[in-house]
Amino acid sequence: MEVHPMFAPGERIVLTAADGRTLTFTIDRPFAPFTKSVVLLAHCPELAPDSEAVVIKIYDPRFLDDRISPVVSQPSRPWTLSAEKAAAALPQDAFDEAQLWEDEPEDSDVAGRAARAALWEEHYRRLSFGCFEAETGAYDHLQALQGGAVPRLLFAGAWQPPDERGIKPPAVVLEYIADAVSLRDVEGDVLRLQPDVCTALVRAVDSFAAHGVFHGDLHQENVLFTLRARPVRAVIIDFGCAGVRAEGEDEESWQFNVTFANDSKRVRRLLEEKGVVLPEDVTSSA
Secondary structure (H helix, E strand, O other), X not given: OOOOHHHOOXXXXXXXXXXXXXXXXXXXXXXXXXXXXXXXXXXXXXXXXXXXXXXXXXXXXXXXXXXXXXXXXXXXXXXXXXXXXXXXXXXXXXOOHHHHHOOOOOOOOHHHHHHHHHHHHHHHHHHHHHHHHHHHHHHHHOHHHEOOOEOOEEEEEEEOOOOOOXXXXXXXXXXXXXXXXXXXXXXXXXXXXXXXXXXXXXXXXXXXXXXXXXXXXXXXXXXXXXXXXOOOEEEEOOOOOOEEOOOOOOHHHHHHHHHHHOHXXXXXXXXXXXXXXXXXXXXXXX
């Protein structure tokens, strides 16, 4: 999916918080391709007076990569304003996910095809808004780790699109991790020279469950190291697939979810793939 011109360098992004506060950002560059959110590097003098760059994530179903079908048996479903407006007008109890997988209405069934398009649009909205809720929920629970093993959450609100829309997509603004390299691209020899950084990474991930969070999508591109040449900090990003412990959730249920997510074993395996094997006694310091 090509980057829309509204996200080109120099364009403006307006975000509004729940309390009515509005911030205007200037885009430095997009992080393409977009997957579950629109990700932009930008700056905002009101938020960072020193013109420090920040990362904006906009959870807009219009640009969701799930719309592009990887198989010929299922059609891709490009965004349309009419479908978005129809979805926004649906009663709360009108969405039945099972209907998405029924046979496609005939081309001659205009009303049926419009109704199906609205259901798909609601499906994509729920996916995108769910990622926002997961991300903000995780950051709320991981406040003690912000600025260290996870980025700082600087702002949460809604994007004000420049064109007509049926919804206002939610968005967050995060600390930008400068001079960073992903675990995918970092050299194993560099990491083996920084055992304390790798140990801190593992201990942070091990502590997630105690904070009521599991990441759920740990892979090499979701782990960053900075500084690039000689890492002093490891940072876990992208909590859009995270799980947050529900209020009143019992310990057995929570531990089942944590075990299923497998964050602790996964982060160790990712490091081992780079030749970094930590002592078995590295455990959570939380």
